[in-house]
Amino acid sequence: MPLLECRGLTRNFGALVAVDAVDLTVEPGEIRAVIGPNGAGKSTFFNLINGMLRPTAGSVLFDGKDITGLAAHRIARHGISRTFQLTHLMPDLTARENVRLAALASSPGRWRIVGGADILERAGEAADRAMERLRLAPFASMKANELSHGDQRLLEVAMALAQNARLLLLDEPTQGLSIEETERAVQILREMLNGEDLTVMLVEHDMEVVFKLADRITVLHRGQVIADGEPEEVRQNAEVQNAYLGGFD
Ligand SMILES: Nc1ncnc2c1ncn2[C@@H]1O[C@H](COP(=O)(O)OP(=O)(O)OP(=O)(O)O)[C@@H](O)[C@H]1O
Ligand SMILES: [Mg+2]
Numbered sequence: 001m002p003l004l005e006c007r008g009l010t011r012n013f014g015a016l017v018a019v020d021a022v023d024l025t026v027e028p029g030e031i032r033a034v035i036g037p038n039g040a041g042k043s044t045f046f047n048l049i050n051g052m053l054r055p056t057a058g059s060v061l062f063d064g065k066d067i068t069g070l071a072a073h074r075i076a077r078h079g080i081s082r083t084f085q086l087t088h089l090m091p092d093l094t095a096r097e098n099v100r101l102a103a104l105a106s107s108p109g110r111w112r113i114v115g116g117a118d119i120l121e122r123a124g125e126a127a128d129r130a131m132e133r134l135r136l137a138p139f140a141s142m143k144a145n146e147l148s149h150g151d152q153r154l155l156e157v158a159m160a161l162a163q164n165a166r167l168l169l170l171d172e173p174t175q176g177l178s179i180e181e182t183e184r185a186v187q188i189l190r191e192m193l194n195g196e197d198l199t200v201m202l203v204e205h206d207m208e209v210v211f212k213l214a215d216r217i218t219v220l221h222r223g224q225v226i227a228d229g230e231p232e233e234v235r236q237n238a239e240v241q242n243a244y245l246g247g248f249d
Pocket of ligand 1: 085
């Protein structure tokens with residue numbers, strides 16, 4: 001059974017069809033890149049999956065369950081976490097506190113008073129594990145805004161990971177990073193993905209990053225899927241090259 005299945009997923013903003021009848025299936029363990037020019041609908045598509053936006057039409061099935069139109073916090077509870085195109089860390093808290101808060105926000109018993117200490121402890125453990133995975137442990141007690149730009153992006157991934165995610169949605173994790181920072185981030189992400197029982201959807205403009213990480217690529221153009229396949233197939237697809245005006249290199 002696929003982990004994620006979108007059927008006819010559509011979102012209009014007034015007259016604009018930002019996501020247009022997208023059919024897409026992601027298998028467990030897959031790393032799927034979603035690419036496409038600016039304004040193609042990639043971030044909106046993520047927002048429809050994780051419940052930040054309601055679809056105008058269509059449905060989203062996660063692990064066989066219909067999660068269409070559920071509130072974002074309920075969808076998070078099902079095991080879908082995301083990072084954002086622009087970082088939204090709490091700059092004055094330490095790196096570890098940021099991750100621990102993320103873990104805490106997703107813990108099912110967070111509003112119970114009894115068992116509170118347990119919940120805090122578990123959130124702390126989840127935070128430490130996630131930071132370890134993203135090689136952030138050495139920076140745990142630094143303030144988030146003192147981390148390098150690359151580590152701040154990885155910190156966001158750690159926050160999503162600490163929420164017991166089974167599906168991670170990463171929106172441009174290397175945006176704004178230098179070539180060196182990107183290389184390091186990609187290497188760390190790759191190691192994390194190799195060792196985890198995780199399924200990932202990744203929006204990314206940097207084609208080198210896409211080809212290093214993705215098992216399959218879906219190309220969005222004006223809200224529609226214009227190609228879907230293994231990296232090599234997609235690379236050679238003429239329509240994809242046209243959409244990018246000049247191709248991948
Ligand atoms: N809340 C909104 N209200 C109105 N229009 C929106 C809203 N969010 C997105 N759009 C529009 O929907 C289209 C798709 O936007 P989206 O942000 O999903 O694209 P994207 O593929 O993520 O682009 P980028 O690569 O620049 O991040 C764009 O034309 C955008 O202006
Ligand atoms: Mg976007």
